[in-house]
Amino acid sequence: MTTPSRAVTRNPEGILRFAAPQQFYPLAGTLAPWFAQAAAVLTAIGLYIGFFVAPTDFQQGEVYRVIFIHVPAAWMSMLIYLVMAFWAAVGLVLNTRLSFIMCQALAPTGAMFCFLALWTGALWGKPTWGTYWVWDARLTSQLLLLFLYFGFIALTRAIEDPRRADRAGAIIALVGAVNVPIIYFSVQWWNTLHQGASVSLTKAPSMATTMLAGMLVMALAAWMYAIAVALWRVRALILERERHTEWVGEVLEAEGRAR
Amino acid sequence: MLEVTDLACLKGDRLLFRGLALRLAPGAMLRVAGPNGVGKTSLLRLLTGLTEPEAGTVSWCGVPLRRERENFHRALFYLGHAAALNDMLSALENLRFACAAAGDEEVDEAACVRALERIGLGAQLDLPARVLSQGQRRRVGLARLFLASARPLWVLDEPFTALDVHAVADLAGTLGAHCAAGGMVVLTTHQEAPFAQPPDVLDVGRYAC
Amino acid sequence: MLSAFLAVLRRDLLLAWRGRADLLVTLAFFVVVVCLFPFGVGAETNQLRAIAPGVLWVAALLASLLALHRLFAQDHADGTLEQLLLSSEPAVLWVLAKICAFWLTTGLPLVLAAPALALLFDIEEGALPVLTLSLALGTPILALLGAVGAALTLGVRGGGMLLALLVLPLYVPVLIFGAGAVEAWLGGSGAAAHLLLLGGGLAGALALAPWACAAALRIAME
CATH class of the missing domain: 3.40.50.300 (P-loop containing nucleotide triphosphate hydrolases)
Structure with missing residues (x-):
């Protein structure tokens, strides 16, 4: 028996060309370092603004500065789940392998941001509220989001057959995305009944412009980081999936020679 | 075609x-x-x-x-590796369920009995599938062939x-x-x-x- | 159109009846878990009264989770699922029939047993109908959502734990509104809002979950 290889090399025209893993692999390789550099530069600027330019908060003191990491991480964790659901839907409808790979490449980054948001939130909570954890609506739904990420990752890792893993993961990502607003709403409802407004997370009404600027720059940095890491992970997944094909052999040979 | x-x-x-x-x-x-x-x-x-x-x-x-x-x-009629028999149901119940689940509404109990008799399971109609031999289990699946001539x-x-x-x-x-x-x-x-x-x-x- | 639905429903109920010992295990699990709590938190009456709705709901949720892996496992192993997927009837119908039979045989006994167990926690008798109603509306949602998880983890190694991980976060809203309904009634604010939300959730789950479940089963059989 000869070495197995793919039967199909569809060659669509235009931008859709990059939906083929073979075409996307070099593109991702070219783009990822740029995004990574942008992430590094933006993080440096954001942290500089956050720690040296932004004024000390008159209520919370220096502790508040953790929001420069906390808030972008929380935003990203939610956004990434939505993006995953988007790629899952695209994959199920159009039957494109690359969409599923994108979906799976994003999940660990999303989970990481989710965990980061929870962790920094706890560190902020101790000096501010006197406790690491309160069963506040936002914290609780963030925690449940983390569980959703874990479920997705565990399911896609547990299924051996890549095709089945792709599709099963896509379904659970979509089911989760439908449930995220329901979970958020229910947790909020539960929270108001049990806790009243004793602990409020609402920020100071007027945020200094520099604080806002620092946060936005950090958010942008988180975007760049997520894109760069996802692209690298997509490359790794493509290599793993297509390791039997001729083009992967050629790519690996060329990279070996370059080294 | x-x-x-x-x-x-x-x-x-x-x-x-x-x-x-x-x-x-x-x-x-x-x-x-x-x-x-x-x-x-x-x-x-x-x-x-x-x-x-x-x-x-x-x-x-x-x-x-x-x-x-x-x-x-x-x-379509498809017979796979697995016989699609539930051990807790009798041969007749399994066959009747298989027909109904497949969407063959017109198949009634008498037709199922006839099909099982024709394939040589007339004496095992009401035995639970778990006591049937491999060959007999296979036959219960094949009995559907006689009911699937419309397919x-x-x-x-x-x-x-x-x-x-x-x-x-x-x-x-x-x-x-x-x-x-x-x-x-x-x-x-x-x-x-x-x-x-x-x-x-x-x-x-x-x-x- | 209904023939596959009725055939699957009748067969699953018959199978449940023939293997009724399995069903008793689910019910016994529910009872035992509920009875464990006083040992853990102390038998102080006021405290028990306060935690009763939550305890009953969490126990019901875990009991239905425990039974979930049985939903498709047998049919998957003996090839029936393959034949069902080749049926000329829409898959959504027989998936719904399987979920119905599953709820009737595992969910309904929990709903019926809950009021009796609630008495062990000295809940006001007036709250018992609310508890029963909240479980009657909530446990079908658990079965519908759980069926999607069961279909996705069919035949996967470590399926049981994985199923719990997938499904439990999705169960949280049901738990909140279900236990909340009883607490709201006890608190004097009326349970109507909670029960209406549960009813709405049930309608939504009925509309969406069978589709997702059918799609998941198709993927699992590839």
Whole structure:
């Protein structure tokens, strides 16, 4: 028996060309370092603004500065789940392998941001509220989001057959995305009944412009980081999936020679 | 009419076969051959629409399967490796359920009893499936053939396994009669069966990668 | 159109009846878990009263989770699922029939047993109908959502734990509104809002979950 290889090399025209893993692999390789550099530069600027330019908060003191990491991480964790659901839907409808790979490449980054948001939130909570954890609506739904990420990752890792893993993961990502607003709403409802407004997370009404600027720059940095890491992970997944094909052999040979 | 073009099948991350094409006209019987692991069962499952091909299309009466799934399933009878019998139900209950679940509303209990008697299980109608032998279990699945004459396309995965010589001859006769009446049969088998007219042979090994 | 639905429903109920010992295990699990709590938190009556709705709901949720892996496992193993997927009837219908039979045989006994167990926690008798109603509306949602998880993890190694991980976060809203209904009634604010939300959730789950479940089963059989 000869070495197995793919039967199909569809060659669509235009931008859709990059939906083929073979075409996307070099593109991702070219783009990822740029995004990574942008992430590094933006993080440096954001942290500089956050720690040296932004004024000390008159209520919370220096502790508040953790929001420069906390808030972008929380935003990203939610956004990434939505993006995953988007790629899952695209994959199920159009039957494109690359969409599923994108979906799976994003999940660990999303989970990481989710965990980061929870962790920094706890560190902020101790000096501010006197406790690491309160069963506040936002914290609780963030925690449940983390569980959703874990479920997705565990399911896609547990299924051996890549095709089945792709599709099963896509379904659970979509089911989760439908449930995220329901979970958020229910947790909020539960929270108001049990806790009243004793602990409020609402920020100071007027945020200094520099604080806002620092946060936005950090958010942008988180975007760049997520894109760069996802692209690298997509490359790794493509290599793993297509390791039997001729083009992967050629790519690996060329990279070996370059080294 | 069943038509397959440029079919490729991926199992795990291994490509089993590619470029496979076949046409099955009314009255034709096709035997899918090839050594173990070449993808015979995978091919049959592709033909039934249980799995989606990596490339290529399977079409029924000119319409690709994925667009006309329910219509196609009305025309199909599939017998897989597993007998689809529940151990806690009797042979008769299993057969009645199989017919009702498949959408054969017109099949009643008397017809099921007749089918089981015809295949030689008249004495085992009410025995729970768990006490049946392998050959008897196989026969319960095959009894549906007598109730599925309205379904033109029969796809049978190793139908002769575990059957005795008489049953093999009977089954070969039934399959031949179905084809003579304008039906279509696709089957795999490792043993020679006494067909009145030898079936066409498709060697999957020719398309292996 | 209904023949596959009725055939599957009748068969699953018959199978449940023939294997009724399995059903009793689910019910016994529910009872035992509920009875464990007083040992853990102390038998102080006021405290027990306060935690009762939550305890009963969490126990009911875990009991239905425990039974979930049985929903498709047998049919998957013996090839029936393959035949069902080749049925000329829409898959959504028989999936719904399987979920119905599953709820009737595992969910309904929990709903019926809950009021009796609630008495062990000295809940006000007036709250018992609310508890029963909240479980009657909530446990079908658990079955519908759980069926999607069960279909996705069919035949996967470590399926049981994975199923819990997938499904439990999705159960949280049901738990909140279910236990909340009883607490709201006890608190004097009326349970109507909670029960209406549960009813809405049930309608939504009925509309969406069978589709997702059918799609998941198709994927699992590939």
